[in-house]
Ligand SMILES: Cc1cc2nc3c(=O)[nH]c(=O)nc-3n(C[C@H](O)[C@H](O)[C@H](O)COP(=O)(O)OP(=O)(O)OC[C@H]3O[C@@H](n4cnc5c(N)ncnc54)[C@H](O)[C@@H]3O)c2cc1C
């Protein structure tokens with residue numbers, strides 16, 4: 186019998202996938218010392234884990250603490266390994282799997298440049314309004330919109346802008362936090 | 370207790386305060402201030418090596434044979450890159466090392482300065498942790514922290530990269546605190562008591578139990594080996610070990626099954642396959658052990674004790690995971706078992722022992738001896754007999770000779786067996802033997818070597834001579850990279866592509882050229898005398914033991930096969946055993 190009566194994966198027959206990959210958002214609390222991001226990212230590449238989105242910034246200046254938010258796609262077993270491997274890094278305080286813990290708020294910000302004239306300009310503004318996107322730059326033939334929200338909303342906004350005259354997009358990657366009074 | 374001194378002096382002072390007595394190193398421009406500080410004191414002995422890889426393996430041998438931290442000092446650029454193999458080796462085998470590397474002065478970092486390399490970048494993934502010291506204020510803390518991280522939790526190598534200007538700078542030094550604590554690094558030592566209780570409950574009910582022990586017992590210290598023996602005696606359960614854990618349980622013990630895994634004994638592997646309870650103590654379910662994972666010990670419940678949470682459920686899912694120091698966990702297991710009963714489970718597991726005896730009678734380490742040519746297994750057996758009762762330490766290179774040594778040399782104590790298991794680094798054994806001999810001047814230290822491996826770090830013979838370290842290099846010379854040849858026979862139709870050891874040096878003359886003693890033996894009837902000669906010469910010796918050339922190392926679990934499909938000795942045609950799927954595996 187193996188644990189929890191789960192069938193085991195095999196290093197020798199890796200094609201034999203028994204678990205389906207899931208998308209998870211991880212928050213990694215780290216000491217903001219030189220090289221810490223390289224350590225975290227290097228671990229993903231060295232062990233063949235994926236990174237779909239990455240957001241990093243110092244969040245507690247007095248303690249030199251940073252939060253790294255990583256979105257990754259992996260099977261539950263690999264996710265557990267990712268978490269344990271990250272926790273093994275010396276400057277890592279804690280790793281939270283927000284998706285597994287549930288009930289997290291996730292937001293992303295995108296700057297979206299759209300070019301066009303006439304009816305297209307009107308349409309762009311109308312859609313921006315519906316998505317509560319701000320105009321942060323405008324010229325006679327272009328806009329830059331700032332849109333915030335869940336990644337799916339940002340995706341949708343970008344998709345709608347494509348036929349109107351999408352020029353380019355920049356996205357911050359995901360920021361995520363738990364609901365309620367408790368901190369991490 | 371703050372004292373003003375230069376960064377270079379701090380390095381030396383911190384090493385002394387950490388109890389370091391020997392360091393292995395090689396000088397260069399970026400570490401000259403540290404070498405100058407070494408010159409002006411006499412507490413630390415510096416061993417000058419011939420190649421920085423040698424320094425790292427010496428430090429590994431030193432660390433593994435003493436339980437202390439090994440220390441290496443190398444210069445920037447090529448000094449650091451030459452150390453990378455040994456650092457990686459120490460990472461895979463959980464060996465505590467602190468490696469100090471010189472770096473170009475801070476203002477020059479990133480300018481492609483002379484002998485600059487990105488040492489922290491290069492060593493990030495082959496160390497447990499590493500540091501670039503940018504300011505003298507950080508140096509004392511980092512020096513002490515490095516020792517703490519290298520030696521606690523799951524041990525491993527730590528690199529401290531120190532720019533030359535920091536070595537010259539003046540600053541305040543402070544001594545290590547008695548109790549090191551770190552804001553983020555806190556290895557868990559105590560196991561969860563409920564999990565341990567559950568484990569003992571399963572042990573009290575087991576009918577076909579087996580202890581599967583590993584390098585973690587050796588890492589945990591001599592107390593852990595004592596507790597393993599006690600636990601084994603208390604329960605009556607059979608014990609097997611990985612390559613890395615040999616000696617933790619005595620090979621002369623009644624409950625010893627021999628090593629398990631790819632080249633382990635039939636009884637050990639069958640016991641693993643057929644057990645109903647596997648108690649894994651400080652081992653990591655390496656692929657040399659599990660073979661085909663989906664056929665690994667299909668009918669057992671599994672308990673896994675490991676100090677590194679990421680070792681647990683990595684390759685094999687287990688039923689009772691226990692994160693903690695294996696010694697403390699075994700202590701608890703013993704206490705809880707004692708509270709329930711004083712009896713080993715002799716009767717309940719008698720049928721299991723009977724089955725094990727049947728497997729034992731297969732004699733899977735058997736081989737056909739010869740009186741005209743020296744069989745490598747026979748050579749190891751004679752070496753073992755000749756050195757019994759002495760204060761012996763064995764190191765090895767990598768290949769067939771390494772496996773034969775593991776199978777036919779028997780260890781009754783931990784810390785006596787130094788081998789490169791995880792990385793499998795040819796060239797490990799000779800410098801490792803030097804490191805062991807530095808720590809144990811009067812002991813008999815033997816590198817059981819292959820003629821190919823030993824040429825990778827042969828130049829360290831010169832180090833052995835310089836410091837009067839009478840290591841014995843016992844080469845099982847089969848004129849092949851035997852392990853490679855064996856796999857070519859198994860998998861590639863016997864096409865021995867580039868695995869013949871051509872143009873070999875005359876090892877006897879080579880020994881003499883270094884100032885050591887050379888012995889050659891090819892006649893089984895002269896072997897014992899030649900071994901005695903080797904033991905009695907008080908000098909470094911190279912022993913060129915000419916053995917049968919195409920011997921295969923058996924038994925063997927071929928890649929892609931489960932434990933109960935071993936190739937046993939004297940199998941004629943091994944080339945037809947592995948199927949297409951198995952051939953892509955390593
Ligand atoms: C040619 C070749 C053939 C090989 N064939 C075999 C073979 O047939 N059989 C075999 O066994 N090996 C073989 N090996 C070696 C193999 O590759 C692995 O190195 C070895 O099996 C790993 O041993 P281990 O599981 O004891 O783990 P180690 O690498 O020794 O790791 C120790 C484990 O214990 C844990 N640990 C450390 N300290 C503590 C502590 N204080 N408390 C609790 N846990 C702790 C660590 O976290 C880790 O998980 C071979 C190697 C080579 C080069």
Ligand SMILES: Cc1ncc(C[n+]2csc(CCOP(=O)(O)OP(=O)(O)O)c2C)c(N)n1
Nearest residue numbers: 768769770795819820821822849850851852
């Ligand atoms: C540095 C390094 N390069 C290559 C290998 C692959 N390898 C494993 S065993 C082996 C042959 C070793 O030959 P030898 O030292 O003569 O030992 P034998 O197997 O003949 O006993 C090789 C090339 C290795 N383990 N390490």
Ligand SMILES: [Mg+2]
Nearest residue numbers: 819820849851
């Ligand atoms: Mg050979």
